[in-house]
Amino acid sequence: MRVGIVGATGYGGAELLRILHTHPYFEITALYTSSQQGRNIHEHYPHLTGIIPLTLEEINPIKMAKDTDVVFLAVPTGVASQLAPELLSAGCMVIDLTGDFRLKNTEDYEFWYKREAAPKEWIQKAVYSIPELNNASIKGSQFISNPGCYPTATLLGLAPLAKAKMLKEGSVIIDAKSGVSGAGQTVSLGNIYSELNENFKIYKVNQHQHIPEIEQMLKELGYVSPVTFQTHLVPMTRGIMTTIYGSVEEKITEDELWKLYYEFYIDKPFVRVREMGVFPATKEVAASNYCDIGISFDERTGRATIVSVIDNLMKGAAGQAVQNANLLFGFEETAGLHFSPIYP
Numbered sequence: 001m002r003v004g005i006v007g008a009t010g011y012g013g014a015e016l017l018r019i020l021h022t023h024p025y026f027e028i029t030a031l032y033t034s035s036q037q038g039r040n041i042h043e044h045y046p047h048l049t050g051i052i053p054l055t056l057e058e059i060n061p062i063k064m065a066k067d068t069d070v071v072f073l074a075v076p077t078g079v080a081s082q083l084a085p086e087l088l089s090a091g092c093m094v095i096d097l098t099g100d101f102r103l104k105n106t107e108d109y110e111f112w113y114k115r116e117a118a119p120k121e122w123i124q125k126a127v128y129s130i131p132e133l134n135n136a137s138i139k140g141s142q143f144i145s146n147p148g149c150y151p152t153a154t155l156l157g158l159a160p161l162a163k164a165k166m167l168k169e170g171s172v173i174i175d176a177k178s179g180v181s182g183a184g185q186t187v188s189l190g191n192i193y194s195e196l197n198e199n200f201k202i203y204k205v206n207q208h209q210h211i212p213e214i215e216q217m218l219k220e221l222g223y224v225s226p227v228t229f230q231t232h233l234v235p236m237t238r239g240i241m242t243t244i245y246g247s248v249e250e251k252i253t254e255d256e257l258w259k260l261y262y263e264f265y266i267d268k269p270f271v272r273v274r275e276m277g278v279f280p281a282t283k284e285v286a287a288s289n290y291c292d293i294g295i296s297f298d299e300r301t302g303r304a305t306i307v308s309v310i311d312n313l314m315k316g317a318a319g320q321a322v323q324n325a326n327l328l329f330g331f332e333e334t335a336g337l338h339f340s341p342i343y344p
């Protein structure tokens with residue numbers, strides 16, 4: 001299958017290149033840019049010298065549809081709302097990594113993202129897919145909306161309890177932390193070394209654009225209340241940890257809670273439920289497509305604490321996008337994604 005990547009010069013794009021250049025069924029045939037036409041990708045990313053000898057091409061949907069079978073959009077949110085429909089109309093399959101097609105309600109998008117939403121008919125066509133939580137098969141669709149990084153970690157952490165309808169409505173609090181590559185390669189004051197180093201910051205308090213995405217999916221799973229969701233920037237390059245608190249409706253033991261999670265994910269190759277009492281760290285999934293989950297239940301308070309970690313660029317973006325592409329084309333879900341985490 002011929003693959004094109006728009007935004008190959010960004011962090012999500014770089015991760016797609018790392019995964020796809022050794023993928024058994026996909027071949028990267030074209031890279032597209034809005035600002036660097038004619039340059040070789042290694043001029044932007046010297047680490048790719050001798051590995052991916054491709055020149056960056058201009059974005060031309062008609063030509064792109066002729067030259068590729070599927071296009072990954074690793075562009076800023078806001079750019080895909082116009083570009084994806086153009087590519088789809090030209091006959092391309094599209095995997096969109098942006099937030100532009102995740103929210104089914106356009107008013108929610110406009111409220112949280114503070115910009116105009118994509119056309120409704122295309123939003124309806126987009127399949128939002130965290131593969132471990134999909135009810136329907138995505139094979140046969142043309143257009144995938146890849147989930148956000150924080151929602152992936154959060155929803156995988158909450159899904160077993162939400163689906164079992166064991167979460168007390170109104171009780172969920174998500175405390176999330178991310179490494180700085182989550183903000184992409186664009187420079188901003190908050191992301192420079194002297195602002196980040198030896199610092200720990202909360203940001204977008206009660207205003208994060210991933211709140212409606214988390215709530216939309218939680219509703220589908222069976223939990224309908226709003227959630228409290230806060231995000232923090234950690235002075236590290238990769239990784240997300242979400243520490244999730246929720247009250248459990250029924251009287252259960254910690255053993256029973258662990259069994260619920262273990263069985264929910266038993267046939268899911270990328271979710272590793274840790275042994276009871278063992279909690280994952282971000283480094284234990286770095287550069288891999290795993291989501292690792294640790295669980296604890298406090299019988300005193302009736303509250304569960306769930307810790308889930310991912311690599312924001314892998315399971316949080318490019319890894320999950322390739323996992324979705326594998327499913328879209330009927331390949332094995334894990335194809336090209338057998339990366340063990342980099343440690344130490």
Ligand SMILES: NC(=O)C1=CN([C@@H]2O[C@H](COP(=O)(O)OP(=O)(O)OC[C@H]3O[C@@H](n4cnc5c(N)ncnc54)[C@H](OP(=O)(O)O)[C@@H]3O)[C@@H](O)[C@H]2O)C=CC1
Pocket residue numbers: 006007008009010011012013032033034035036073074075076077079097098099147148149181182183184185186312313316317
């Ligand atoms: N970083 C992360 O951990 C995650 C990112 N995402 C999402 O993935 C997408 C990509 O993120 P990320 O790689 O981090 O971002 P980056 O800022 O690192 O890269 C985005 C790339 O988009 C390209 N671009 C900029 N403006 C335009 C435009 N007008 N038209 C076409 N291309 C444009 C740029 O390349 P060029 O100048 O060559 O065109 C740039 O390299 C975003 O929507 C982000 O929200 C989702 C989950 C996690």
Ligand SMILES: CC(=O)N[C@@H](CCC(=O)OP(=O)(O)O)C(=O)O
Pocket residue numbers: 077097098099147148149178179180181182183209210231233
């Ligand atoms: C650390 C950091 O800044 N992370 C970004 C994640 C952005 C992202 O992935 O945005 P969409 O998925 O909504 O496009 C943030 O919190 O906004």
